[in-house]
Amino acid sequence: xxxxxxxxxxxxxxxxxxxxxxxxxxxxxxxxxxxxxxxxxxxxxxxxxxxxxxxxxxxxxxxxxxxxxxxxxxxxxxxxxxxxxxxxxxxxxxxxxxxxxxxxxxxxxxxxxxxxxxxxxxxxxxxxxxxxxxxxxxxxxxxxxxxxxxxxxxxxxxxxxxxxxxxxxxxxxxxxxxxxxxxxx
Amino acid sequence: xxxxxxxxxxxxxxxxxxxxxxxxxxxxxxxxxxxxxxxxxxxxxxxxxxxxxxxxxxxxxxxxxxxxxxxxxxxxxxxxxxxxxxxxxxxxxxxxxxxxxxxxxxxxxxxxxxxxxxxxxxxxxxxxxxxxxxxxxxxxxxxxxxxxxxxxxxxxxxxxx
Numbered sequence: 001x002x003x004x005x006x007x008x009x010x011x012x013x014x015x016x017x018x019x020x021x022x023x024x025x026x027x028x029x030x031x032x033x034x035x036x037x038x039x040x041x042x043x044x045x046x047x048x049x050x051x052x053x054x055x056x057x058x059x060x061x062x063x064x065x066x067x068x069x070x071x072x073x074x075x076x077x078x079x080x081x082x083x084x085x086x087x088x089x090x091x092x093x094x095x096x097x098x099x100x101x102x103x104x105x106x107x108x109x110x111x112x113x114x115x116x117x118x119x120x121x122x123x124x125x126x127x128x129x130x131x132x133x134x135x136x137x138x139x140x141x142x143x144x145x146x147x148x149x150x151x152x153x154x155x156x157x158x159x160x161x162x163x164x165x166x167x168x169x170x171x172x173x174x175x176x177x178x179x180x181x182x183x184x185x
Numbered sequence: 186x187x188x189x190x191x192x193x194x195x196x197x198x199x200x201x202x203x204x205x206x207x208x209x210x211x212x213x214x215x216x217x218x219x220x221x222x223x224x225x226x227x228x229x230x231x232x233x234x235x236x237x238x239x240x241x242x243x244x245x246x247x248x249x250x251x252x253x254x255x256x257x258x259x260x261x262x263x264x265x266x267x268x269x270x271x272x273x274x275x276x277x278x279x280x281x282x283x284x285x286x287x288x289x290x291x292x293x294x295x296x297x298x299x300x301x302x303x304x305x306x307x308x309x310x311x312x313x314x315x316x317x318x319x320x321x322x323x324x325x326x327x328x329x330x331x332x333x334x335x336x337x338x339x340x341x342x343x344x345x346x
Binding site: 049052 | 286288292294296297299300301302304
């Protein structure tokens, strides 16, 4: 229950916190979601719809939505933007160059979305355990993250298989959401 | 109490799997899986049997502090613009726990999961003992709404032994 220690920071907030996890198919979204909660990741099949994880603790709630990334499903992503506090964009750092181009294009489209305007953005440069993976700095350059002016963003090189940096990333986004809400009060 | 609607909702959404896990020990407490038969969205069996499930849990179930429930459901050929579940658990007349979750939009022809991790409501030992001694008096009602219309109502009762 590693996430529990993190969501305690959200205590001050009344309404539910909503984190949306998106990315191309096979980026590792579902594996990340399962791994951060210490679940078995040996049998994960492509997500056709969504997987939601709700953590409820002393009256406050964190909802994480993992929506499938296959091309046919991407057109439905917009149905899940409403009231999103944090967007987690998952990248397969060992993906083919043309797929990484798709990845960059899809992310740029998302960032134009009005309903995601207030959301904190965490980029998981996943699959760092693979020898062919680009480093998180290379992913940062490739996705042109430095040009993002509209969102608080942060990139974390991670591995859903080893668990490396997953909690660090979630910690950042929950912190960022919490501090933003605090400054609004 | 009677059921408050027909089972027409099974043309829209069907349940595939339900499991309960002790989050502190990672122990699977309960798992119910539908046999892998092709889903039928046209001819819904109107039989009332099966609408009430009787669960039997080991007594140790009542000692779990944090549990995670996972519901897996399929959405039929029609998209759901808004899907919501409300569930209430009672022991006799006492409300133990109430759930209200809005799934919102559901993509047609998909399989979706919802895992809910929460603290079990604290019960005193006397109540727990009474629950063990009163099989079937711990009950729940599950209501499912599509576009604010009640489309499914199921019941469950619980025994601990």
